[in-house]
Amino acid sequence: MEDCKAWMVPLRGKHRVAVGELELVHVLPDPPEMFTVLKAPRHCRQVFLWEGHVLPIFDLSQWLGEDPRSDDNAHLGVFRYRPGPDEALRYGSLIIEGAPRQILVNDSQGCDLPADQESWRQVASSCFDYGGRPVPVLNLQRVFDFAL
Amino acid sequence: MAKSALQQIREADLHARSAELVVDGQSLLIGHIHIHSVEPILDVRMESGHGLALGMLQLGDDQWPVYCLDGNLDILGNVPATRRACVLLKSDHGGVGILCDEVRVVDNTALRVVPVPGCMSGRQSLMESLAVIDGKVTCVLGTDRLSDMLQSAANTEAAETGAQPFEEG
Numbered sequence: 199m200e201d202c203k204a205w206m207v208p209l210r211g212k213h214r215v216a217v218g219e220l221e222l223v224h225v226l227p228d229p230p231e232m233f234t235v236l237k238a239p240r241h242c243r244q245v246f247l248w249e250g251h252v253l254p255i256f257d258l259s260q261w262l263g264e265d266p267r268s269d270d271n272a273h274l275g276v277f278r279y280r281p282g283p284d285e286a287l288r289y290g291s292l293i294i295e296g297a298p299r300q301i302l303v304n305d306s307q308g309c310d311l312p313a314d315q316e317s318w319r320q321v322a323s324s325c326f327d328y329g330g331r332p333v334p335v336l337n338l339q340r341v342f343d344f345a346l
Numbered sequence: 347m348a349k350s351a352l353q354q355i356r357e358a359d360l361h362a363r364s365a366e367l368v369v370d371g372q373s374l375l376i377g378h379i380h381i382h383s384v385e386p387i388l389d390v391r392m393e394s395g396h397g398l399a400l401g402m403l404q405l406g407d408d409q410w411p412v413y414c415l416d417g418n419l420d421i422l423g424n425v426p427a428t429r430r431a432c433v434l435l436k437s438d439h440g441g442v443g444i445l446c447d448e449v450r451v452v453d454n455t456a457l458r459v460v461p462v463p464g465c466m467s468g469r470q471s472l473m474e475s476l477a478v479i480d481g482k483v484t485c486v487l488g489t490d491r492l493s494d495m496l497q498s499a500a501n502t503e504a505a506e507t508g509a510q511p512f513e514e515g
Contacts, residue, residue: 233483233484235462235473236417237418237419237471237472238466238468238471238473239470242466243466245463245466246483247478247481252463254466256465290465341465343465345464345467345468345469
């Protein structure tokens with residue numbers, strides 16, 4: 199069975215998610231200047247400029263029910279996704295906690311989404327077992343292109 | 347009927363500029379096409395009895411309800427000392443006056459307008475787009491959406507208190 203590379207991304211509140219090898223493009227070493235979008239959802243109220251793009255900052259942990267972060271010292275990962283075969287790449291950012299780690303995954307590790315969080319069904323396209331814990335694989339288009 | 351050259355120039359001018367409203371340090375852009383006029387706050391007749399509007403501004407035969415919002419666009423029941431101007435906004439649903447601290451004219455050629463990311467839009471969103479200007483990102487306010495928000499808030503207030511519901515200029 200063929201292994202494929204993925205990034206395991208730690209989030210606040212001991213959550214962790216995975217994305218494809220080419221979907222994580224940058225981890226910002228320092229918090230950027232952030233701008234508030236008024237009346238946007240609480241888990242996604244700020245944007246920043248990255249290489250000319252305006253990127254939303256999505257706090258997946260807060261969306262999952264964790265407390266809002268208490269300061270602006272967020273560590274951000276920049277992700278890219280392609281909405282359709284002929285469409286241009288789009289970018290978004292997630293608040294992460296710690297450095298993403300590259301791992302190898304194969305189909306034999308497939309498992310159910312975490313049972314304690316029904317919300318994962320809205321943002322995950324699949325899930326695999328890693329070290330005895332389920333790791334949802336994010337569908338980045340669902341995260342960044344739709345109001346959740 | 348064909349538009350006159352003067353009308354065409356005027357419309358082009360309206361589309362070429364935006365107004366930057368500053369409220370509690372928060373900047374908001376609004377296309378000039380949506381702005382009727384900017385009036386001094388002294389011309390606003392502050393009085394109760396207009397639901398969530400803090401007063402009325404009379405311009406010719408028209409009465410414009412005037413609202414005070416904070417930097418998060420929540421409706422205030424009082425007027426902070428920093429408010430100096432009243433911007434009269436046109437919308438498909440009538441017009442409203444919004445008190446702000448400063449109003450500046452922005453040339454649209456200095457702006458790069460981008461859509462609001464899908465994850466930030468939603469029923470509550472009041473922004474029709476975002477704009478990048480001088481390395482900063484500013485919200486572009488949708489006047490129809492603002493008007494809807496004020497109407498909805500006023501109707502909720504009226505249902506709870508039996509007060510007069512929303513009125514527009």
